[in-house]
Amino acid sequence: MNLRAIGVIYKFEMLRFWNTLFQSVASPVISTALYFVVFGSAIGSRIESIDGISYGLFIVPGLTMLSLLTQSIANASFGIFFPKFTGSIYEVLSAPVSFYEVLSGYVGAAASKSFILGIIILFTASFFVELKILHPYWMLTFLILTCIAFSLFGFIIGLWATNFEKLQVIPMLVITPLVFLGGSFYSVSMLPPFWQTVTLFNPVLYLVSGFRWSFFEVSDVSVGLSLIMILVFLGACLVTVSWMFKTGYRLKQ
Amino acid sequence: MPCPTKEFRIMNPIVSINKLCKTYASGHQALNSVSLDIYEGEILALLGPNGAGKTTLISAICGIVSPTSGSVTIGGYDNLRQFRKARELIGLVPQELTLGAFETVWNTINFSRGLFGKKKNTHYLEQLLKDLSLFDKRDSELRTLSGGMKRRVLIAKALSHEPRILFLDEPTAGVDVELRKDMWNMVARLRKSGVTIILTTHYIEEAESIADRVGVINNGELLLVEQKQSLMQNLGKKQLIIELRETIDSIPASLNHYALDLVNEGQCLAYTYDTLSKQTGITALLQAISAAGLSLRDLHVKQSSLEDIFVDLVKS
Numbered sequence: 001m002n003l004r005a006i007g008v009i010y011k012f013e014m015l016r017f018w019n020t021l022f023q024s025v026a027s028p029v030i031s032t033a034l035y036f037v038v039f040g041s042a043i044g045s046r047i048e049s050i051d052g053i054s055y056g057l058f059i060v061p062g063l064t065m066l067s068l069l070t071q072s073i074a075n076a077s078f079g080i081f082f083p084k085f086t087g088s089i090y091e092v093l094s095a096p097v098s099f100y101e102v103l104s105g106y107v108g109a110a111a112s113k114s115f116i117l118g119i120i121i122l123f124t125a126s127f128f129v130e131l132k133i134l135h136p137y138w139m140l141t142f143l144i145l146t147c148i149a150f151s152l153f154g155f156i157i158g159l160w161a162t163n164f165e166k167l168q169v170i171p172m173l174v175i176t177p178l179v180f181l182g183g184s185f186y187s188v189s190m191l192p193p194f195w196q197t198v199t200l201f202n203p204v205l206y207l208v209s210g211f212r213w214s215f216f217e218v219s220d221v222s223v224g225l226s227l228i229m230i231l232v233f234l235g236a237c238l239v240t241v242s243w244m245f246k247t248g249y250r251l252k253q
Numbered sequence: 254m255p256c257p258t259k260e261f262r263i264m265n266p267i268v269s270i271n272k273l274c275k276t277y278a279s280g281h282q283a284l285n286s287v288s289l290d291i292y293e294g295e296i297l298a299l300l301g302p303n304g305a306g307k308t309t310l311i312s313a314i315c316g317i318v319s320p321t322s323g324s325v326t327i328g329g330y331d332n333l334r335q336f337r338k339a340r341e342l343i344g345l346v347p348q349e350l351t352l353g354a355f356e357t358v359w360n361t362i363n364f365s366r367g368l369f370g371k372k373k374n375t376h377y378l379e380q381l382l383k384d385l386s387l388f389d390k391r392d393s394e395l396r397t398l399s400g401g402m403k404r405r406v407l408i409a410k411a412l413s414h415e416p417r418i419l420f421l422d423e424p425t426a427g428v429d430v431e432l433r434k435d436m437w438n439m440v441a442r443l444r445k446s447g448v449t450i451i452l453t454t455h456y457i458e459e460a461e462s463i464a465d466r467v468g469v470i471n472n473g474e475l476l477l478v479e480q481k482q483s484l485m486q487n488l489g490k491k492q493l494i495i496e497l498r499e500t501i502d503s504i505p506a507s508l509n510h511y512a513l514d515l516v517n518e519g520q521c522l523a524y525t526y527d528t529l530s531k532q533t534g535i536t537a538l539l540q541a542i543s544a545a546g547l548s549l550r551d552l553h554v555k556q557s558s559l560e561d562i563f564v565d566l567v568k569s
């Protein structure tokens with residue numbers, strides 16, 4: 001194993017994060033704060049509590065997931081897309097590193113950034129609502145698994161994308177709708193039965209539900225199912241990326 | 254293929270390319286069964302017109318392009334199955350200025366070194382930057398550098414992990430005279446320290462002045478690889494220029510069966526002959542000239558350059 005190579009890729013990617021710390025942190029923090037002002041205070045005060053939890057508090061896990069998913073994908077996809085775009089990827093391809101080492105470096109860094117962001121968002125949220133976390137270890141488990149799974153997903157998008165538009169299109173057209181329709185800001189039980197069934201096909205539902213359970217012990221689906229689904233998603237991403245590496249997909253001619 | 258000189262022949266090849274073929278997804282065959290042995294410590298220049306397949310060949314050796322068939326061993330290791338051992342030995346300077354944008358010179362060469370699994374070595378890298386006149390730019394972001402500086406950064410990256418084999422894909426394209434000289438000095442230094450160097454170039458004088466061996470590629474085929482001297486001897490033609498005392502309008506009929514050209518507005522006769530043939534026919538020619546009543550002022554010999562040879566080869 002070329003641990004040094006994993007180390008320098010990780011360090012390089014994290015350096016990008018620290019150098020642009022303000023942008024990296026400011027936008028998720030500001031948007032979270034806005035959500036709290038609008039939904040938590042202004043509108044939320046008119047909404048009755050869900051499962052005994054005030055609306056402002058109820059949306060904390062969903063809101064965190066929204067930022068986590070978009071940021072994981074954005075960071076990881078850009079991290080691999082940019083060297084492909086400039087051509088500097090030649091160096092990684094000609095170095096004595098395996099694809100899995102490259103993957104660990106890039107995805108590890110993207111997941112770390114998302115994790116840090118997730119913590120910052122929860123910290124921001126604690127200024128607006130009185131945060132309680134019933135199962136902190138489960139909360140961390142869901143947080144970490146989500147960061148890894150979606151950074152991996154972002155990496156795949158970065159490999160797949162051949163231009164900047166494609167890089168934006170999946171997060172905009174797929175992820176944002178899935179997050180909004182996945183029970184991030186409401187309980188699925190509030191929907192008519194037909195839409196409840198439809199929602200069951202939305203993978204984000206399982207993420208948010210499990211994550212929310214670790215805070216309040218309320219969930220739309222069972223925690224075990226949430227955990228299984230996130231692992232299935234992680235596995236599917238791993239299989240996809242292995243296939244891409246094996247065929248040299250869009251990296252090697 | 255002719256044998257390399259004795260000092261190379263006794264060693265095993267450090268790079269061995271065996272029937273390498275590459276057909277791109279577009280259907281274009283860029284390499285057609287290229288076989289080539291490269292010996293430790295030599296400088297091999299690859300010449301060929303645009304699109305000949307030089308970059309494709311280097312990319313396939315370095316693992317950037319997957320070959321369609323054939324194999325490459327580097328230091329005895331297969332470049333795909335034993336890629337770690339094989340690639341550790343290689344440094345690559347690509348043709349294009351493919352660099353990141355926002356990292357500093359210092360960070361990017363440290364990145365390269367780490368990527369190849371080498372321990373940090375500040376002293377070595379500082380010296381490297383000094384050798385390449387980049388030391389005062391070490392904290393500059395890559396995007397702020399000029400083209401020539403970027404080229405040097407690419408060289409620094411390739412040398413950052415102390416490779417034993419260095420591939421230079423058109424290292425002097427877009428580089429000023431001064432830097433080009435520096436670069437060839439550096440190549441000479443590297444060679445002295447035992448590094449094997451493979452370079453591609455369009456400047457034939459360059460190949461002529463620094464290479465030990467020269468390979469010519471055209472349309473994905475390796476037309477020849479030879480010691481530079483023997484290439485010039487074997488394929489080079491010599492011309493005997495015969496200056497006459499008075500100008501003539503046409504070559505006298507008695508000299509018709511010699512391959513003579515009238516040059517310099519009738520002042521000179523040019524006689525082209527093959528250096529390899531046993532009889533050059535010079536004695537007979539000179540006698541025939543005086544028999545034709547022409548008197549000579551001077552004689553001199555011109556030998557064809559690598560450039561002439563190259564043009565001949567690629568055209569035919």
Ligand SMILES: Nc1ncnc2c1ncn2[C@@H]1O[C@H](COP(=O)(O)OP(=O)(O)OP(=O)(O)O)[C@@H](O)[C@H]1O
Nearest residue numbers: 253277279281283302303304305306307308309310
């Ligand atoms: N990615 C690619 N897809 C399809 N064809 C390609 C690709 N890369 C190169 N080729 C083709 O393969 C041939 C050889 O290209 P290559 O870059 O190896 O030439 P070269 O000898 O390096 O030329 P130059 O002197 O211009 O650098 C060219 O005809 C080129 O168009």
Ligand SMILES: [Mg+2]
Nearest residue numbers: 307308309348
């Ligand atoms: Mg080229």
